[in-house]
Amino acid sequence: MMSRGILMFFGVLATYISALFGINLIPKFMLERVRPEGTMLPYAYTEQELRGRRVYVREGCVYCHSQQIRAKQNGSDMERGWGQRPTVAQDYVHDSPVLLGTMRTGPDLANIGVRQPSDDWHLKHLYNPRITSPGSIMPPYPWLFMKQGEYDRGMTLDLPQEFAPEAGAQVIPTQEALDLVAYLKSLKRNYKVEGLK
Amino acid sequence: MTDPRHEKEQQKHRLNEPEGDEIDVTRMHLGLTREHGEPHEGYEPMPLWLPTLIVGLLVWAGYYIGRYGGTFDANSYDPVTIEEGAGSGNGASQGSPMDRGKNVFVSTCVSCHQTNGEGVPDQYPPLAGSSVVTGDSKKLVQIILHGLNGPLVIGGKRYDGSMPAWAGTLDDAQVADVSTYIRKSWGNKGDEVTPDQVKAIRAATSGRGQPWTAAELGLPH
Amino acid sequence: MPQTGTAAPTEYDTTEVDRSTRWPVTVLYMSALFWLLVGTVFALIASIKMHMPDFLGDYAFLTFGRIRSAHLNAVIYGWSSLGTIATLAWLVARLARVPLRGGIALLATAALWNLGVLLGVVQIMAGNMRGSEWLEIPTPIPVLFLAAFVPVIWVSLKTFAQRKIQSTYVSQWYLFGATFWFPAIYVVAYLPVYQGVPQAAMNWWFAHNVLGIWFTPIGLASAYYFIPKIVGRPIYSYYLSLLGFWALALFYNWNGSHHLVGGPVPTWLMTASITASVMMVIPVAAVAINHHMTMKGHFSLLKTSPTLRFIVFGAMSYTGVSLQGSMQALRNVAQITHFTHHTVAHSHMGMYAFFTMTLFGAMYYILPRILRVEWPSAPAIRWHFWLTALGIGIYVVGLTIGGFFQGLALNDPARSFQSITDEMIPYLELRSVAGVLIAIGHVVFAISCVRLLKRAREGLFS
Numbered sequence: 001m002m003s004r005g006i007l008m009f010f011g012v013l014a015t016y017i018s019a020l021f022g023i024n025l026i027p028k029f030m031l032e033r034v035r036p037e038g039t040m041l042p043y044a045y046t047e048q049e050l051r052g053r054r055v056y057v058r059e060g061c062v063y064c065h066s067q068q069i070r071a072k073q074n075g076s077d078m079e080r081g082w083g084q085r086p087t088v089a090q091d092y093v094h095d096s097p098v099l100l101g102t103m104r105t106g107p108d109l110a111n112i113g114v115r116q117p118s119d120d121w122h123l124k125h126l127y128n129p130r131i132t133s134p135g136s137i138m139p140p141y142p143w144l145f146m147k148q149g150e151y152d153r154g155m156t157l158d159l160p161q162e163f164a165p166e167a168g169a170q171v172i173p174t175q176e177a178l179d180l181v182a183y184l185k186s187l188k189r190n191y192k193v194e195g196l197k
Numbered sequence: 198m199t200d201p202r203h204e205k206e207q208q209k210h211r212l213n214e215p216e217g218d219e220i221d222v223t224r225m226h227l228g229l230t231r232e233h234g235e236p237h238e239g240y241e242p243m244p245l246w247l248p249t250l251i252v253g254l255l256v257w258a259g260y261y262i263g264r265y266g267g268t269f270d271a272n273s274y275d276p277v278t279i280e281e282g283a284g285s286g287n288g289a290s291q292g293s294p295m296d297r298g299k300n301v302f303v304s305t306c307v308s309c310h311q312t313n314g315e316g317v318p319d320q321y322p323p324l325a326g327s328s329v330v331t332g333d334s335k336k337l338v339q340i341i342l343h344g345l346n347g348p349l350v351i352g353g354k355r356y357d358g359s360m361p362a363w364a365g366t367l368d369d370a371q372v373a374d375v376s377t378y379i380r381k382s383w384g385n386k387g388d389e390v391t392p393d394q395v396k397a398i399r400a401a402t403s404g405r406g407q408p409w410t411a412a413e414l415g416l417p418h
Numbered sequence: 419m420p421q422t423g424t425a426a427p428t429e430y431d432t433t434e435v436d437r438s439t440r441w442p443v444t445v446l447y448m449s450a451l452f453w454l455l456v457g458t459v460f461a462l463i464a465s466i467k468m469h470m471p472d473f474l475g476d477y478a479f480l481t482f483g484r485i486r487s488a489h490l491n492a493v494i495y496g497w498s499s500l501g502t503i504a505t506l507a508w509l510v511a512r513l514a515r516v517p518l519r520g521g522i523a524l525l526a527t528a529a530l531w532n533l534g535v536l537l538g539v540v541q542i543m544a545g546n547m548r549g550s551e552w553l554e555i556p557t558p559i560p561v562l563f564l565a566a567f568v569p570v571i572w573v574s575l576k577t578f579a580q581r582k583i584q585s586t587y588v589s590q591w592y593l594f595g596a597t598f599w600f601p602a603i604y605v606v607a608y609l610p611v612y613q614g615v616p617q618a619a620m621n622w623w624f625a626h627n628v629l630g631i632w633f634t635p636i637g638l639a640s641a642y643y644f645i646p647k648i649v650g651r652p653i654y655s656y657y658l659s660l661l662g663f664w665a666l667a668l669f670y671n672w673n674g675s676h677h678l679v680g681g682p683v684p685t686w687l688m689t690a691s692i693t694a695s696v697m698m699v700i701p702v703a704a705v706a707i708n709h710h711m712t713m714k715g716h717f718s719l720l721k722t723s724p725t726l727r728f729i730v731f732g733a734m735s736y737t738g739v740s741l742q743g744s745m746q747a748l749r750n751v752a753q754i755t756h757f758t759h760h761t762v763a764h765s766h767m768g769m770y771a772f773f774t775m776t777l778f779g780a781m782y783y784i785l786p787r788i789l790r791v792e793w794p795s796a797p798a799i800r801w802h803f804w805l806t807a808l809g810i811g812i813y814v815v816g817l818t819i820g821g822f823f824q825g826l827a828l829n830d831p832a833r834s835f836q837s838i839t840d841e842m843i844p845y846l847e848l849r850s851v852a853g854v855l856i857a858i859g860h861v862v863f864a865i866s867c868v869r870l871l872k873r874a875r876e877g878l879f880s
Binding site for chain 3: 232233235236237238239240241242243244247250251254257258261262265266267268269270271272273274275303307311312313
Binding site for chain 3: 004005008009011012013015016018019020022023024027028030031032057058059060061062063064066068070071073074075076079080086087088089091092093094095096097098099100101102103104105106107128129130133134135136137138139140141142143
């Protein structure tokens with residue numbers, strides 16, 4: 001009977017190892033050798049962009065926003081204007097955690113830095129998405145902002161009456177809000193990918 | 198169908214099910230002690246269709262891996278991806294100016310001006326029915342290239358925001374296409390803008406490092 | 419009233435075996451239940467936020483991205499995993515027909531594991547999460563889970579080694595597999611060696627396998643145990659059991675990468691997972707036939723046995739969710755369903771309609787036996803069943819359909835993104851309604867459990 005047990009152990013181990021290598025480690029070693037070549041970006045993130053990226057992770061943006069553009073056969077990502085080319089493994093070499101996402105409750109952000117370069121738009125949108133995008137179901141992030149008086153950095157957000165915290169109050173983005181916007185604006189896929197064809 | 202064995206089993210299981218709040222000690226113990234022996238396997242043969250299904254699935258798997266396996270390579274994407282040439286930085290160069298312009302519009306303009314060109318009340322001015330859009334194409338192209346800052350009156354409503362510059366993002370053809378698109382959509386009736394026109398305007402304003410104001414362009418503010 | 423002077427029809431004394439599991443299993447189950455309730459509250463908040471985005475909008479720790487992850491981790495690592503360990507411990511002893519060896523060590527498991535979940539959920543809500551789905555809990559908290567798992571391996575192997583019976587029943591195979599697989603995938607997933615796209619491949623290898631080779635084996639082990647147990651006849655076919663187990667071990671492991679379909683992932687990798695996903699039809703069909711043929715002619719027992727009612731609901735959902743999963747993995751289908759609520763419905767069908775319902779069934783059988791008191795109220799059990807069954811039914815059907823329309827609309831570039839958001843609102847509202855039904859069901863169940871414990875305490879001290 002013991003031999004049965006050993007057989008089972010090795011069976012369970014073998015199936016595990018096959019998949020561990022097959023769909024985890026082999027892709028890892030294979031893709032790790034993929035590096036941007038020639039003139040191709042992506043550039044590494046700046047300090048500020050990395051701080052913003054941590055805010056992105058902290059607030060769980062990835063649960064509603066993907067960061068990948070698929071080829072035409074897989075969806076209308078490009079017709080929607082989310083990007084001009086499918087994203088490839090080279091685009092993500094600097095990403096940890098990688099934020100590909102699996103849900104599109106909101107639009108894809110792989111190329112948001114090209115599509116929406118306005119700080120003012122991003123800040124208002126983060127303070128309350130319904131200022132810039134009526135009907136949006138994105139959560140507001142008021143804790144990335146402070147009321148004037150509590151905080152001062154010489155920059156206020158010009159909010160419409162209905163969204164202001166109280167009549168006449170000015171809202172000021174915190175460093176975290178600015179970092180997050182810097183990160184979003186760094187998401188650009190407008191460079192060439194070489195070595196693919 | 199009154200299989201007596203079946204009846205008995207049902208009865209047994211009714212005992213497992215308490216009724217209301219009454220606790221009858223005997224019943225309670227009945228429920229606890231009466232259960233069937235530990236399960237074991239029977240040795241009925243598999244129904245024949247299952248091995249048939251398995252063979253069918255294996256054949257399918259062979260086909261699927263052959264069809265979609267690609268090469269065992271890091272850069273082996275689904276075929277169409279490569280055909281579309283992940284190589285081109287600014288694709289979408291096919292179709293009519295309106296089609297190409299729409300692609301630029303949904304990519305870079307909708308987040309403020311919205312899909313229907315109506316903008317957002319008090320925030321972003323409408324493009325639909327706007328004289329700035331359908332009027333002098335030179336001013337429109339200048340605004341798209343370098344942005345616009347400060348107060349502006351459109352359709353009797355005052356807006357005070359800032360539009361970013363697109364000169365660094367969009368090439369001449371794209372600016373021309375998107376201008377054409379917004380001048381001819383949502384009931385707007387303007388004429389086409391050509392890449393050459395954009396090229397000339399870009400060259401003429403190339404030194405400009407900051408957005409326009411409505412006053413500079415002679416627009417209502 | 420039928421008299422039973424006869425001995426229990428089991429071939430050994432279950433009393434001792436059940437008593438040996440009393441403390442660890444009760445503690446594990448009750449803490450699991452606690453996390454179920456916490457997870458349910460989180461789920462409701464997250465669900466409401468999807469159609470009322472400003473609801474509780476001023477609290478950072480309750481923002482959607484955090485509360486959603488807190489929900490997932492509370493129900494996966496809290497409710498489901500603790501429930502899994504408890505069921506595993508009881509089944510191991512029952513299948514070996516000997517008292518649990520060193521069962522008291524499982525109290526340490528319960529303590530460490532609960533501490534891990536608590537710290538993990540608090541960290542997530544405080545904004546310290548890792549950004550990989552199903553792996554949000556930050557280091558070094560996972561060390562607690564791994565430490566907590568040591569007694570699980572030790573106790574189950576030791577008990578198995580002392581077994582009083584030669585043949586090893588199919589449930590035991592699954593228990594054995596799960597005991598090995600969970601720590602094996604969990605350790606690898608936390609190795610700090612991943613970056614870029616390979617990290618995504620690892621992420622979905624792990625996330626899919628948590629369901630596939632941790633929860634599913636325990637769910638199936640329970641179904642394989644309780645169906646023949648309650649029906650009172652052997653499981654239909656040993657050959658089907660064998661096929662079902664090894665095909666699952668072989669194919670489920672390879673699932674996962676299809677969550678990245680269309681993404682920046684090599685074709686061969688996606689194809690491997692899609693093929694394995696479709697091949698899952700084999701074990702699923704084998705298990706379904708095996709269970710169905712065992713049940714055949716005894717479906718009337720569903721009316722009288724609450725355990726069987728939950729377990730059969732779970733087993734049928736397993737067949738349903740697995741076949742749906744195989745289909746959904748195909749490129750042509752994923753083209754529509756990927757990135758939509760369809761996937762959310764699918765995962766809840768797996769984790770709730772299959773696994774959680776099966777776990778409820780197991781708890782209804784196990785708790786009264788180890789505590790030696792009966793459930794206080796039959797109507798409460800019926801309410802629990804119908805509220806949760808109806809709730810998850812509405813949830814899954816609603817979001818499956820809604821997600822399908824969402825996918826079609828997303829693929830139509832003429833549809834503005836805002837119009838798709840608007841179209842989804844009624845489905846999201848329906849989801850909240852379903853969530854309320856499920857939540858009431860859980861409260862009913864919790865009240866039953868508390869009353870059962872009270873009775874047990876009276877019984878033990880009287």
